Amino acid sequence: MARRNVSSSSCFFFFFFIILCFQLKICSSQLSSNYYSTSCPKALITINAAVTKAMFKERRMGASLLRLHFHDCFVNGCDASVLLDDTASFTGEKTAGPNNNSIRGFEVIDTIKSQLETLCPQVVSCADILAVAARDSIVALGGPSWVAQLGRRDSTTASISAANSDIPSPLMDLSDLISAFSNKGFTAKEMVTLSGAHTIGQAKCLAFRRRVYNESTILSSFATSLKTNCPNAGGDDNLSPLDAASPFSFDNAYFRNLVNNKGLLHSDQQLFSGASTDSHVTTYSTDPATFHADFASCNDQNGEPQSAYRERRSDQNQLQEDKLSLITAFRLY
Numbered sequence: 208m209a210r211r212n213v214s215s216s217s218c219f220f221f222f223f224f225i226i227l228c229f230q231l232k233i234c235s236s237q238l239s240s241n242y243y244s245t246s247c248p249k250a251l252i253t254i255n256a257a258v259t260k261a262m263f264k265e266r267r268m269g270a271s272l273l274r275l276h277f278h279d280c281f282v283n284g285c286d287a288s289v290l291l292d293d294t295a296s297f298t299g300e301k302t303a304g305p306n307n308n309s310i311r312g313f314e315v316i317d318t319i320k321s322q323l324e325t326l327c328p329q330v331v332s333c334a335d336i337l338a339v340a341a342r343d344s345i346v347a348l349g350g351p352s353w354v355a356q357l358g359r360r361d362s363t364t365a366s367i368s369a370a371n372s373d374i375p376s377p378l379m380d381l382s383d384l385i386s387a388f389s390n391k392g393f394t395a396k397e398m399v400t401l402s403g404a405h406t407i408g409q410a411k412c413l414a415f416r417r418r419v420y421n422e423s424t425i426l427s428s429f430a431t432s433l434k435t436n437c438p439n440a441g442g443d444d445n446l447s448p449l450d451a452a453s454p455f456s457f458d459n460a461y462f463r464n465l466v467n468n469k470g471l472l473h474s475d476q477q478l479f480s481g482a483s484t485d486s487h488v489t490t491y492s493t494d495p496a497t498f499h500a501d502f503a504s505c506n507d508q509n510g511e512p513q514s515a516y517r518e519r520r521s522d523q524n525q526l527q528e529d530k531l532s533l534i535t536a537f538r539l540y
């Protein structure tokens with residue numbers, strides 16, 4: 208009898224210990240590439256099909272989806288906060304200076320989310336949808352691919368003030384750009400690599416007018432050609448490609464432009480302006496394979512999201528147990 212008690216109580220503790228280990232493992236678990244493989248096996252293919260369709264309708268959408276992910280991740284981590292509308296208790300990020308009338312692609316994410324809610328209700332986070340959509344967009348435009356690490360959780364709140372302070376401005380000089388990225392755990396070199404995203408997509412006249420009319424570090428023939436569509440006054444919303452050489456190709460032309468003083472934004476040209484980051488730009492301008500390899504690694508190389516992505520992940524893991532309820536609470540659905 209006594210023996211049996213001992214045995215069952217040690218069995219109990221053993222069982223308890225296993226459960227504890229399991230919980231700790233979950234709580235400290237990293238994002239994983241097979242996160243939805245049983246809970247929503249068609250998640251990735253659904254996202255890919257929707258991104259392909261949206262880009263077929265409008266090619267620029269790939270760039271817009273990538274930027275949406277960037278602006279999500281730079282404001283309190285990749286938690287889909289960028290998607291939240293204003294509520295009684297907070298003002299969302301959509302109307303923050305860098306976002307207002309500028310970020311786009313919400314309807315693509317909404318469509319994907321509602322498809323996934325039908326397929327596997329309350330399983331796939333919007334933050335993961337943003338990450339996979341950005342990856343698939345880059346791939347569709349000839350860029351590098353990587354294995355997306357999944358399991359991000361959606362925030363129920365957003366911060367317009369963090370969006371205003373943390374997303375870099377196109378008027379920034381190199382030192383401020385370096386700081387903005389360093390605040391998120393990125394090195395200056397990683398900042399240059401990630402800026403290579405400007406090899407796709409468009410910018411408004413408002414974002415580069417001062418550079419075109421008032422800067423000396425811009426090739427004059429390039430400035431002249433931009434002025435037609437970006438008058439000195441008016442036309443704020445008129446668009447020009449960030450990489451005029453190949454606006455729909457995720458290649459290294461952005462860096463070749465910089466070497467030729469053909470950066471569109473002031474912040475772009477700052478990366479090649481006779482200072483510390485010139486060498487990285489030069490390398491990428493002649494070596495597209497290295498740019499691609501480094502770009503993919505800034506996101507998720509070998510399952511290890513870097514810097515900001517990694518930092519946020521550990522925050523989120525402390526709240527992992529709330530996963531389903533948080534997704535349920537997510538305002539869009």
Ligand code: HEM
Pocket residue numbers: 267269270271272273274277308309310311375376377378384401402404405407408409410411412414449472474
């Ligand atoms: C280095 C600091 C950066 C600054 C100052 C900056 C600023 C800007 C600005 C001003 C625009 C044009 C927006 C408009 O006119 O509506 C833009 C577009 C874009 N940015 Fe950045 N950006 C930076 C870094 C990044 C990074 C790291 C990524 C992604 C990894 C990114 C992805 C994009 C894309 C894809 C577009 C085009 C979006 C579209 O066509 O809809 N940018 N950026």
Ligand SMILES: *[C@@H]1O[C@H](CO)[C@@H](O)[C@H](O)[C@H]1NC(C)=O
Pocket residue numbers: 302303307308
């Ligand atoms: C955002 O843009 C809208 C439309 O242009 C404008 O009315 C509004 O004042 C802007 N919001 C902020 C916070 O700047």
Ligand SMILES: *[C@@H]1O[C@H](CO)[C@@H](O)[C@H](O)[C@H]1NC(C)=O
Pocket residue numbers: 416417420421439
């Ligand atoms: C260019 O600089 C001049 C003199 O500083 C200023 O008056 C003008 O508004 C600037 N133009 C633009 C487009 O920023």
